[in-house]
Amino acid sequence: xxxLLVLIDHSEGKPRKVxxxxxxxxxxxxxxxGADVAAVWLGTGGADNADVLGANGATKLYTWDSxxxxxxxTLPQVEALQQIIDNNDVAGLITSSSNHVKDVAARLAIxxxxxxxxxxxxxxxxxGKVVATKEVFGGDTITQCRVAEGKFPIWxxxxxxxxVEESGGGAAEVVSIDVSLSEAAQKSKVTSVEIQSGGDRxxxxxxxxxxxxxxxxxxxxxxxxxxxxxxxLGAGVGASRAATDAGWYPHRFxxxxxxxxxxxxxxxxxxxxxxxxxxxxxxxxxxxxxxxxDAEAPIFSIVDFGIVGDLYDxxxxxxxxxxxxxx
Ligand SMILES: Cc1cc2nc3c(=O)[nH]c(=O)nc-3n(C[C@H](O)[C@H](O)[C@H](O)COP(=O)(O)OP(=O)(O)OC[C@H]3O[C@@H](n4cnc5c(N)ncnc54)[C@H](O)[C@@H]3O)c2cc1C
Numbered sequence: 001x002x003x004l005l006v007l008i009d010h011s012e013g014k015p016r017k018v019x020x021x022x023x024x025x026x027x028x029x030x031x032x033x034g035a036d037v038a039a040v041w042l043g044t045g046g047a048d049n050a051d052v053l054g055a056n057g058a059t060k061l062y063t064w065d066s067x068x069x070x071x072x073x074t075l076p077q078v079e080a081l082q083q084i085i086d087n088n089d090v091a092g093l094i095t096s097s098s099n100h101v102k103d104v105a106a107r108l109a110i111x112x113x114x115x116x117x118x119x120x121x122x123x124x125x126x127x128g129k130v131v132a133t134k135e136v137f138g139g140d141t142i143t144q145c146r147v148a149e150g151k152f153p154i155w156x157x158x159x160x161x162x163x164v165e166e167s168g169g170g171a172a173e174v175v176s177i178d179v180s181l182s183e184a185a186q187k188s189k190v191t192s193v194e195i196q197s198g199g200d201r202x203x204x205x206x207x208x209x210x211x212x213x214x215x216x217x218x219x220x221x222x223x224x225x226x227x228x229x230x231x232x233l234g235a236g237v238g239a240s241r242a243a244t245d246a247g248w249y250p251h252r253f254x255x256x257x258x259x260x261x262x263x264x265x266x267x268x269x270x271x272x273x274x275x276x277x278x279x280x281x282x283x284x285x286x287x288x289x290x291x292x293x294d295a296e297a298p299i300f301s302i303v304d305f306g307i308v309g310d311l312y313d314x315x316x317x318x319x320x321x322x323x324x325x326x327x
Contacts, residue, residue: 002091003038004030005084006058007077007104009096013045015052017206018096018159023056025123025162026094032125035091038062039172040084042069042077047174054172056164061172064179075185077104078111083179085112090152092130094123097158097261098205105154115147116154121161121263121284130155139280158284159206160263196252201227204253207236209266212255212282213248214240216271216292216311220248225315226270232322238262238282240272256281270311274299291315 006026008019019039026037039058041049046063053061064080081093081104093108095101097119109116120132131146132155147153204210211230213223223237230237239249241256255262257277267285272278274290274297282288283302290299295308307314 002033002035002089003060004033004035004091005062005081005093006037006039007081007093007095007101008039008041008046008049008053009098009101010041010043010045010049013048015049016096017164020052020056020164021160021162022094022096022157023053023058023167024165025157027057027167029092029094029123029125029130033091033128033130036060038088040081042080043067044069047176050171050174054169055166057167057169058172059169061174062177063174064177066179068179068181071190072181072186073188073190074100074103074107076179076181078107079181079185080177080179081108082111083177092152093154095154095156097156102156105156109150109154113151114154115150115152116156117145117147118156119261120155120157123155123157135280135284139283140276158261158263160208160265160286161284196250201230202234202236204236204238204255204260204262204264207262207264209233209235209268210238210255210262210264210282210285211235211268211270212238212240212272213243213270214272214278215242215246216273217243217248218271220246222271222311223249225312225319229268229315229319229322232319232326233266235266235268236264240275240278269299270315272299273297274302 006022009016030037036059037057038060039053041063117132122133124131213226238255239253244251244254257280261281263284266287267282269290288303289305290303291307291311291314293310300306
């Protein structure tokens with residue numbers, strides 16, 4: 001049977017949540033096209049995760065247990081994937097939508113003659129073909145598209161587009177591969193990696209809930225209120241560009257066209273007008289709540305629940321209510 005590959009995004013020896021979501025997406029697609037799901041782990045520690053990847057639907061796990069997978073930039077991953085594709089019957093590849101992985105997907109596609117759809121928010125089977133949903137023009141238009149040319153499709157999918165759902169499968173069969181890198185792949189080396197986190201809060205790209213603040217906060221102190229709300233919900237904190245440009249919150253938390261694209265289960269926007277460039281980064285959130293004192297603010301056109309009011313009246317009451325319900 002052909003295989004649908006899922007490139008596992010991992011950190012500190014564990015698969016990231018997005019990878020388990022991708023395995024769930026892959027199961028549906030594999031069932032529709034008559035393929036098996038095979039995970040691909042590039043870097044050390046893959047075999048230790050055969051259980052969890054199997055429980056989430058991978059029947060096979062290709063691992064390249066080498067520091068080189070991360071030691072050099074992009075090409076080692078491309079060459080490892082190319083080797084797997086050249087030696088197996090591959091029906092497609094699913095990866096996350098992180099910038100690095102999209103770089104890998106694009107270069108790989110050229111080498112193996114595949115078609116790529118980036119930033120898909122859903123994959124469905126229609127008449128035996130895989131149809132992807134993808135937003136274009138900064139989220140203004142939603143398209144249904146499929147790869148019509150090339151040997152097979154590659155889809156990159158953002159975090160939280162699919163839930164994590166265990167399949168109940170046993171450990172994936174581990175297949176180790178060895179990759180001898182070309183000279184070109186060893187030309188640029190990663191010498192150190194510094195992860196800038198949001199402290200104890202979850203990364204906004206993976207968080208189930210994101211609380212976000214904009215110019216309406218008035219100053220950087222307003223973000224203490226956002227953080228307080230976030231901490232009552234176990235959420236990450238994001239910001240509009242107006243807020244990050246004003247220096248009220250670091251740029252790495254900016255959400256939108258020129259910031260991060262996120263898709264949490266719940267997005268709570270306070271003092272954000274909802275400009276199209278901001279919406280491009282958050283409108284695939286499953287539930288959107290906004291607090292804005294202007295009833296005509298564009299954000300209200302995409303909310304599930306909108307509160308017209310001063311955020312400094314509304315948000316403290318929200319924090320109080322959540323705290324009292326949590327006991
Ligand atoms: C090429 C380009 C790329 C861009 N990329 C991004 C991007 O990635 N992300 C992004 O966010 N923007 C981006 N922008 C900027 C974008 O166009 C908007 O200017 C920006 O999103 C506005 O941020 P804001 O909603 O915080 O501020 P504003 O638009 O000024 O809105 C503030 C809102 O707060 C409300 N408000 C004020 N006081 C209160 C209060 N006390 N209580 C409740 N509500 C209150 C107001 O009614 C208003 O609706 C980009 C622009 C361009 C041209």
